[in-house]
Amino acid sequence: MSARFAPGVAVRVARERPAISLGRQHIRTPHYVRGLTGTVAEVMGPFRNPEGLAVGEDGLPMQVLYRVRFPLGAVWDRYEGDPGDTVDIELYEHWLEPAHAA
Amino acid sequence: MPHDGPHHHHDHAPDDPSFASRSAIGARALRELLEEAGVLAPGEVARQVERMDTITPALGAQVVARAWVDPAFKARLLADGSAAVREFGVEMGATPLHVVENTDTIHNMIVCTLCSCYPKPLLGIPPDWYKSFEYRSRAVREPRVVLAEFGVRLSDSMAVRVHDSTADLRYLVLPRRPAGTDGWDEARLAEIVSRDCMIGTALPNA
Numbered sequence: 001m002s003a004r005f006a007p008g009v010a011v012r013v014a015r016e017r018p019a020i021s022l023g024r025q026h027i028r029t030p031h032y033v034r035g036l037t038g039t040v041a042e043v044m045g046p047f048r049n050p051e052g053l054a055v056g057e058d059g060l061p062m063q064v065l066y067r068v069r070f071p072l073g074a075v076w077d078r079y080e081g082d083p084g085d086t087v088d089i090e091l092y093e094h095w096l097e098p099a100h101a102a
Numbered sequence: 103m104p105h106d107g108p109h110h111h112h113d114h115a116p117d118d119p120s121f122a123s124r125s126a127i128g129a130r131a132l133r134e135l136l137e138e139a140g141v142l143a144p145g146e147v148a149r150q151v152e153r154m155d156t157i158t159p160a161l162g163a164q165v166v167a168r169a170w171v172d173p174a175f176k177a178r179l180l181a182d183g184s185a186a187v188r189e190f191g192v193e194m195g196a197t198p199l200h201v202v203e204n205t206d207t208i209h210n211m212i213v214c215t216l217c218s219c220y221p222k223p224l225l226g227i228p229p230d231w232y233k234s235f236e237y238r239s240r241a242v243r244e245p246r247v248v249l250a251e252f253g254v255r256l257s258d259s260m261a262v263r264v265h266d267s268t269a270d271l272r273y274l275v276l277p278r279r280p281a282g283t284d285g286w287d288e289a290r291l292a293e294i295v296s297r298d299c300m301i302g303t304a305l306p307n308a
Contacts, residue, residue, distance in 0.1 A: 084261030
């Protein structure tokens with residue numbers, strides 16, 4: 001399966017649950033980056049979706065997993081570290097959308 | 103198993119004394135039921151725990167030392183961590199190893215804010231602080247303050263790159279080889295690579 005986003009592309013994390021995640025009890029997208037824009041650092045390939053695996057399902061369809069980089073100064077108000085400090089987070093494709101989308 | 107499981111997402115602080123005993127009772131009940139159902143063989147859990155207890159950070163330190171002396175191995179380790187550590191007999195299973203390299207401008211630091219994901223086949227059982235709510239929340243909120251508490255002070259020219267291990271990857275920090283170690287062999291180099299160096303909360307010293 002091909003990846004929708006390439007390294008270097010700006011992506012926005014969904015603020016609300018994507019349709020296929022509705023009703024799921026086990027979500028891997030941390031709240032602290034929902035709705036924020038980051039940059040694809042690496043594309044890690046397809047993995048079974050843990051939202052289904054956690055409840056005994058097969059985790060299909062697979063989701064491409066990305067390592068997405070966020071400046072910590074954009075994640076937190078009044079971040080007191082260096083402007084170059086970042087956090088890389090593993091996020092599945094169904095939680096990501098192009099950054100230009102509303 | 104692609105993740106450490108939902109049992110980490112509980113409502114009780116790890117230092118709640120009632121939690122340990124209730125967990126122990128629940129774990130034993132579950133194990134007995136699984137043995138009755140034939141899912142687990144008797145003693146299988148104990149053997150797995152014993153096997154896990156034999157893995158120590160010294161294994162990871164050997165990998166780091168090899169990367170310091172062997173540029174071809176280092177390239178393999180950074181390109182495909184799981185394949186490279188297989189040369190040391192380490193099988194990562196369903197959770198690939200992702201190695202991040204410290205440079206003169208980037209310091210890497212690992213956390214799992216959701217639970218406590220950790221490269222157990224390579225480093226063994228994680229330290230308690232790694233699983234604490236305090237480390238998991240503060241490592242992404244104020245990593246430089248946390249690093250300073252561990253005794254790591256970075257110059258302003260160094261950027262901190264935190265990695266939140268939220269999903270299928272497990273992380274190893276490849277520290278920089280310290281000055282003053284020219285001519286050291288792998289065994290001697292491995293001795294200065296502590297567990298925390300490979301989490302990113304310490305730096306190796308010659």
